[in-house]
Amino acid sequence: MKIKTIIARGISFLVVFCTANALAQNPIIRNQYTADPSARVFNDRIYLFPSHDIPPYTNKNKENWFSMEDYHVFSSDNLTDWTDHGMIVTQNKVPWVKPDSFSMWAPDCIARNGKYYFYFPSTPKDTTIARGFTIGVAIADKPEGPYKVQPDPIKGVKGIDPNVFIDKDGQAYLYWSQGNIYGAKLKENMTELASEPVKFDNLPEKGLKEGPYLFERNGTYYLTYPHVENKIERLEYAMGNNPLGPFKVTGVIMDEAANGCWTNHHSVIQFKKQWYLFYHNNDLSPSFDKNRSVRIDSLTFNGDGTIKKVIPTLRGVGNTPAKAKIQADRYTSLSTAGASVAFLDAADAFKGWKTILSAPKAFVSYDGVDFGTKKLKKVLVQANAPTGGAIEIRIDRIDGPLLAKVKVASGTEWKMAEAALLKYVPGTHSIYIISTQGTPVEIDWITFE
Known part of the structure; x- marks a missing residue:
């Protein structure tokens, strides 16, 4: 840079x-x-x-x-x-x-x-x-x-x-x-x-x-x-x-x-x-x-050649490797209660966004995550939780297979939280990040190793 x-x-x-x-x-x-x-x-x-x-x-x-x-x-x-x-x-x-x-x-x-x-x-x-x-x-x-x-x-x-x-x-x-x-x-x-x-x-x-x-x-x-x-x-x-x-x-x-x-x-x-x-x-x-x-x-097109109306998304196109930084704020779906997105720094939009989960069962989903074929062992989450918090990471649906439970320590600074994967599923999947404790948790990105 x-x-x-x-x-x-x-x-x-x-x-x-x-x-x-x-x-x-x-x-x-x-x-x-x-x-x-x-x-x-x-x-x-x-x-x-x-x-x-x-x-x-x-x-x-x-x-x-x-x-x-x-x-x-x-x-x-x-x-x-x-x-x-x-x-x-x-x-x-x-x-x-x-x-x-x-x-x-x-x-x-x-x-x-x-x-x-x-x-x-x-x-x-x-x-x-x-x-x-x-x-x-x-x-x-x-x-x-x-x-x-x-x-x-x-x-x-x-x-x-x-x-x-x-x-x-x-x-x-x-x-x-x-x-x-x-x-x-x-x-x-x-x-x-x-x-x-x-x-x-x-x-x-x-x-x-x-x-x-x-x-x-x-x-x-x-x-x-x-x-x-x-x-x-x-x-x-x-x-x-x-x-x-x-x-x-x-x-x-x-x-x-x-x-x-x-x-x-x-x-x-x-x-x-x-x-x-x-x-x-x-x-x-x-x-x-x-x-x-x-x-x-x-x-996409209809059978008669007319164009199907495009609905704009934040998720965009292409698959994201699980080993990359997955920006959940560019979500596929967001729960109607207790989930929101905001700038990381209101004075500098180029720093990007964060996801805020502030209620029990609040979630954000992100599709097209490619987990590859080689077993991954843990998840890392760049997070902030002033009073401490906890999230679950599942795949394919909100009640789908549980990959990890992540605890976020209390504090006012961004920190790296990590947890071992309970399950590895190869291929491309949607991920769901779900608040389990209900106290506010801010998420910048997650990645898998």
Whole structure:
């Protein structure tokens, strides 16, 4: 881990650079704010290209708005262990971008002919190019970079939220939004339009539409987009038989966020025969929804090709090895009485969360724990119990096989409690952590050895 203090315009920021985040739970990136995730599969590995929210610069009228100055790229081969490859593009090194605009919004990336093309919107410093936003391209030999920024934005494009799609016949398309959603063909060089932009009609006229993301499945083209039907965005989709439409509005992929996060923005990929929805929420910044964090959940289809609505989870996707730190606060289920989740440190959300069990039989469950095939002998629990406490750990159901009984000594400091396993069951299971004494027990994580 590297820690660096950055001073800009008299404001100091402590930035933590982590080489990896071993997290299968939501949100998947915990060392910085991330939003607008564009996920791609390159060479059997997932590469994630999100935008990068930062704390706002109050002296630039950003105190209540989005502040974004650069992009990072992350990758994983298992949806569980994510590597931060570092910053790939920053506003101060893009020739056409206004360097103090902090408007490096939602990007995308695509591979073609051994090159990787990274598309990003921003505010041009030359207003004769465009008022508002336009879209530029950076090119690399590897998905993690380094990227070489093209000197000029794409001619004929005004707007935000670029998305690129390459059809089976090799034709590439660019999609973007500016009040409405537009699409056009791209030339082979991937940096110029090959056709006039098409405005997609028959989409909802009421409310903001943005963030187009197009994918194809079984010959059907899905145009997906965030839309403000009421007060905040939900994810919707339309279906068609051609990359440039027409599209028929079909349904909702994900409802409005229960916590009121105003935006959502997404991508959809298939990886190892499973489809996934990448999206964002403001988990790490509950009081300011302009600092957001990327999530993943599974996506499935009905027999007629329509999309089943995705219910957002904290648990996320992927299995967690029993020998890893299992963050029970990213739970699958939580008892309705006596169980809750809170930040470990209200002043520093990046430290994560804790689970609080404060009543007899209060529980938290967490599925997808892989116990492997080699016998494990004990469980370790990072816990805090001011007056002492006790928990049981069971598998598969709340009254399932008992793995361990753990006593937590009294005290006001976090401590490691451990107990021998009473039973070992190989394979992948849900675990249940249950309060047995009723006195409050706080749990940071558990692991098995």
